[in-house]
Amino acid sequence: xxxxxxxxxxxxxxxxxxxxxxxxxxxxxxxxxxQGPMTGDFAYEGQGFExxxxxxxxxxxxxxxxxxxxxxxxxxxxxxxPTQSALVADxxxxxxxxxxxxxxxxxxxxxxxxxxxxxxxLHITPSSTATRLTxxxxxxxxxxxxxxxxxxLFAVMAMADVLGAQKVGVxxxxxxxxxGLAEWTRTYAEEAGLExxxxxxxxxxxxxxxxxxxxxxxADLDAIYFTGYHAQxxxxxxxxxxLGLDIQWVMGNASNNPEMVExxxxxxxxxxxxxxxxxxxxxEYPEAVEFVEAFTEAYGEPPASVWWLLAxxxxxxxxxxIEETESTDPEVLAAYLHEDFAxxxxxxxxxxxxxxxxxxxxxxxxxxxxxxxxxITYYPEQPQxxxxxxxxxx
Amino acid sequence: METFLQQLINGLTIGGFYAVVALGYTMVYGVLKLxxxxxxxxxxxxxxxxxxxxxxxxxxxxxxxxIAVLIVAIVVxxxxxxxxxxxxxxxxxxxxxxxxxxxxxxxxxxxxALQAVARNVSEARWRxxxxxxxxxxxxxxxxxxxxxxxxxxLMLGVCAAVMIGLYLFVQRTRxxxxxxxxxxxxxxxxxxxxxxxxxISLVFFIGPALGGLAGVMIGTYYGSFNFTLGWVFGLKAFxxxxxxxxxxxxxxxxxxxILGISETMVVAYGPDLGLVDASAWKDAIAYVLLIAILITRxxxxxxxxxxxxx
Numbered sequence: 001x002x003x004x005x006x007x008x009x010x011x012x013x014x015x016x017x018x019x020x021x022x023x024x025x026x027x028x029x030x031x032x033x034x035q036g037p038m039t040g041d042f043a044y045e046g047q048g049f050e051x052x053x054x055x056x057x058x059x060x061x062x063x064x065x066x067x068x069x070x071x072x073x074x075x076x077x078x079x080x081x082p083t084q085s086a087l088v089a090d091x092x093x094x095x096x097x098x099x100x101x102x103x104x105x106x107x108x109x110x111x112x113x114x115x116x117x118x119x120x121x122l123h124i125t126p127s128s129t130a131t132r133l134t135x136x137x138x139x140x141x142x143x144x145x146x147x148x149x150x151x152x153l154f155a156v157m158a159m160a161d162v163l164g165a166q167k168v169g170v171x172x173x174x175x176x177x178x179x180g181l182a183e184w185t186r187t188y189a190e191e192a193g194l195e196x197x198x199x200x201x202x203x204x205x206x207x208x209x210x211x212x213x214x215x216x217x218x219a220d221l222d223a224i225y226f227t228g229y230h231a232q233x234x235x236x237x238x239x240x241x242x243l244g245l246d247i248q249w250v251m252g253n254a255s256n257n258p259e260m261v262e263x264x265x266x267x268x269x270x271x272x273x274x275x276x277x278x279x280x281x282x283x284e285y286p287e288a289v290e291f292v293e294a295f296t297e298a299y300g301e302p303p304a305s306v307w308w309l310l311a312x313x314x315x316x317x318x319x320x321x322i323e324e325t326e327s328t329d330p331e332v333l334a335a336y337l338h339e340d341f342a343x344x345x346x347x348x349x350x351x352x353x354x355x356x357x358x359x360x361x362x363x364x365x366x367x368x369x370x371x372x373x374x375x376i377t378y379y380p381e382q383p384q385x386x387x388x389x390x391x392x393x394x
Numbered sequence: 395m396e397t398f399l400q401q402l403i404n405g406l407t408i409g410g411f412y413a414v415v416a417l418g419y420t421m422v423y424g425v426l427k428l429x430x431x432x433x434x435x436x437x438x439x440x441x442x443x444x445x446x447x448x449x450x451x452x453x454x455x456x457x458x459x460x461i462a463v464l465i466v467a468i469v470v471x472x473x474x475x476x477x478x479x480x481x482x483x484x485x486x487x488x489x490x491x492x493x494x495x496x497x498x499x500x501x502x503x504x505x506x507a508l509q510a511v512a513r514n515v516s517e518a519r520w521r522x523x524x525x526x527x528x529x530x531x532x533x534x535x536x537x538x539x540x541x542x543x544x545x546x547x548l549m550l551g552v553c554a555a556v557m558i559g560l561y562l563f564v565q566r567t568r569x570x571x572x573x574x575x576x577x578x579x580x581x582x583x584x585x586x587x588x589x590x591x592x593x594i595s596l597v598f599f600i601g602p603a604l605g606g607l608a609g610v611m612i613g614t615y616y617g618s619f620n621f622t623l624g625w626v627f628g629l630k631a632f633x634x635x636x637x638x639x640x641x642x643x644x645x646x647x648x649x650x651x652i653l654g655i656s657e658t659m660v661v662a663y664g665p666d667l668g669l670v671d672a673s674a675w676k677d678a679i680a681y682v683l684l685i686a687i688l689i690t691r692x693x694x695x696x697x698x699x700x701x702x703x704x
Contacts, residue, residue, distance in 0.1 A: 174674055200665065203673045205626045207616050210404040211661035212673060217539075218397055231520045231618070238617055242543055243400075263618040265525045 029072035030065075030328055032057075032318060033092040033121075034311075035085070035102030035112060038077035045104045048308035049126065050075055053101065053315045055298050066322055078108050089115040097121060098328045101314045104307065106130035113141050122330040124317060126310035134357040140334040142358040144313045144351070146365070148177070151253060152184030154365040155225050155275045156192050157383035159250060162367060163273070165222035169198030171212070171236075173228030181227040181252055197221060204232050210239050217245040227252040234263025241268035253277060256368070258376065266374035274376060277306040278366035282378040288347045306348070306364070313347045320344060399540045401662040402655065407546055409654020410553035411615075414608040415631035416638070416646035417560060418601035424577040424641040425597050426490075428497050432481055432504035434628015435512070436474055436602045440609020441619045442512050443470045445521050448613075459527050467610045471603040478602025479595050487591075505625075512621040522618045549615055556604060557647045564643060573597060577641065633684055639697025648695060656683055 034053055036046035050073075057073050060066055074095050076088040085103055089112040092100055099122035103109045109128040116123040117138040124142045125133070131147055159165040168189055172182035179201070189196050198219040202209055213236065216224060224247060226233055233255035240247050241264075251260070253276035261269040280292050280303045291312060296302045303309055321333045321341065337354055344351040352361040367379040415437050422430040447466045448456075455462040485504050489496045531544025542550075564570040575583045576593045584590050612627070613619055630653060638649025660679045664672030687695060 174671070201671045201673055203677065205622075206673070207612070207619075207623065207627065208404070208408050210407070211401055211658040214397060214400050214404060215662060215665065231620070234520075234618060235616065242545075244539065244541075259520060262522050263520060265617065 029070045031097045033097035033100035034075045037080035040079035042080045049311040052308040052312040086111045093119045099318045124314040126314045127307040149184040150363040153188045154363045156188040158367045159223045161383045167195045169221045169224035171226045172201045173204040174201045178227040223248040225250045230255040230257040230260035234260040237264035237268045261374040269370045272370045274368040280309045405655035405658030409651035412631045412634045413647045413650025416635040416650045418605045419635040420646040421601040431501040434624035435505045435508035437605035437609045438624025440474045440606030441613040444610035444613045470606045474606030475599040475603035478598045482598035520620045523613045639694030642696045645696035
């Protein structure tokens with residue numbers, strides 16, 4: 001047993017450097033890693049990542065590859081688990097990948113990002129939104145999704161530009177997520193010159209919100225933004241109707257769930273707005289339409305989650321950086337993304353660029369409305385954040 | 395003034411539900427000196443059973459929703475009543491002579507077991523009662539925007555009927571007299587020819603049955619629930635029972651209304667007094683109120699001080 005182990009180690013020592021030196025040779029594949037939950041609770045998302053990216057890899061290889069070399073995707077399963085994540089990250093480093101896309105959830109992305117940072121590998125997460133991930137000063141870490149404050153900005157623009165509201169309210173449920181989003185909303189609303197005439201929280205354990213709703217009715221608001229979860233969202237809508245109050249509700253993405261309409265009842269829910277990440281098929285950008293079509297053709301149905309599209313987006317960003325710099329050195333690629341990468345026509349809309357922390361500028365959120373049948377539908381009139389924000393960031 | 399009236403109505407409605415659930419705690423405590431922690435989850439089972447019946451067996455009868463809800467409420471009361479008797483027989487009676495701690499632990503065990511089963515039955519999802527249930531009843535407009543919906547009137551009416559009915563039952567009937575006797579002293583009651591076990595079983599039927607009724611009412615009124623409903627609501631109702639004087643039926647009712655109205659008023663007027671995030675303060679103030687009343691009246695508002703038996 002010991003002897004087998006010794007031989008294995010010896011082989012690894014001899015072959016390891018060989019495979020590394022082989023990597024640099026012309027014509028050998030460029031390895032790109034995908035780390036995600038292929039099993040476990042989020043397996044659905046991880047498998048979607050794989051489908052979305054494989055599609056693009058096949059397209060590139062069919063067209064002659066990248067810098068004349070084929071692209072190869074190395075897939076590792078972290079099951080959404082932080083312990084697995086670190087092991088998987090080591091394995092991808094050993095495989096000699098240039099860049100890694102992943103992981104799905106912030107909990108799994110965090111330990112992996114430490115390892116990729118140490119090893120100097122370009123790392124882009126398509127879907128992890130925890131703020132602290134980009135607070136560590138990692139030069140080679142980026143994300144193509146958006147932080148919570150972007151949704152707040154979007155909600156403010158939706159209320160001001162689309163609904164024409166002047167006097168708004170914000171309601172949260174004291175959870176970390178909802179409170180953060182609510183506070184960002186208040187900040188941005190005040191910056192935009194709106195009057196925030198009501199700011200309060202509910203206790204999500206309660207069943208009866210009529211005292212709070214009576215207060216909101218008294219405040220005589222043009223619109224109110226609720227940042228909590230769908231079960232309470234449904235109860236709020238139902239009890240608003242029961243009290244006979246005329247309140248224009250706008251719900252955050254945690255309430256984007258058909259179950260909310262079920263809890264509220266169709267009549268009470270109709271006319272409510274929701275800000276959320278759009279469904280892939282609702283994206284109007286030509287790049288998105290093309291991708292959704294190709295995806296549907298390859299797999300028989302459109303991508304079910306926007307995170308799949310963002311995984312493909314992360315891959316495209318890496319490919320674009322490699323093409324522009326004609327380099328596979330992660331350091332060069334990261335420098336390019338920080339400094340020169342701008343106004344790229346992304347699948348999820350134009351990517352204005354990345355800030356110094358590696359966060360994506362702009363927003364992906366879209367405005368939905370619950371229609372008369374209780375269906376959550378894409379609202380024809382959308383706020384136009386890109387232009388405004390480009391100005392603000394310039 | 396209008397807002398105050400509306401908030402008062404809001405508080406009365408919330409308090410009415412607390413009161414009906416509190417009755418179950420207070421009755422059981424009256425005869426056994428046991429805090430039946432499983433009561434909240436039995437009440438949640440009432441909501442769950444009502445949902446199960448209304449969305450399956452009675453789904454065809456929803457055009458006559460008042461009759462459907464009435465039948466469902468009776469079936470659920472019988473079911474939860476029998477469930478209560480079973481729990482008493484299995485989990486409490488064997489421990490009746492084992493001191494005061496063991497039955498309480500057993501009650502907590504029963505609560506968690508009921509909650510775990512409900513979690514699996516409901517698949518841990520929010521479940522909704524059929525839409526528009528009892529929505530067609532006439533509203534009562536008081537003035538301007540203030541008013542009671544037909545459903546609210548019905549709920550408050552049922553609450554009142556249950557409380558008065560129960561009070562009369564306990565005070566005016568032979569069985570009620572026997573219950574009061576058992577609550578004073580088990581052994582002496584036995585000497586007077588009262589079948590103590592049967593009376594306790596009966597209490598464990600009536601208390602949970604009322605919980606089951608409250609469960610169906612809450613499901614109908616709020617339209618949705620999940621398996622944690624019993625824990626949160628049960629805790630508030632338990633506080634209401636203590637507040638009013640546990641073991642005392644009018645006390646439970648009074649406690650329920652005081653708790654419901656004071657909670658509502660904190661949310662309603664807290665922000666005016668500079669309380670940021672009043673709904674989080676609401677619970678803090680409810681508990682401070684509880685402590686204050688217990689310090690001044692250790693047996694609750696209507697609780698009687700019973701002389702120590704020597």
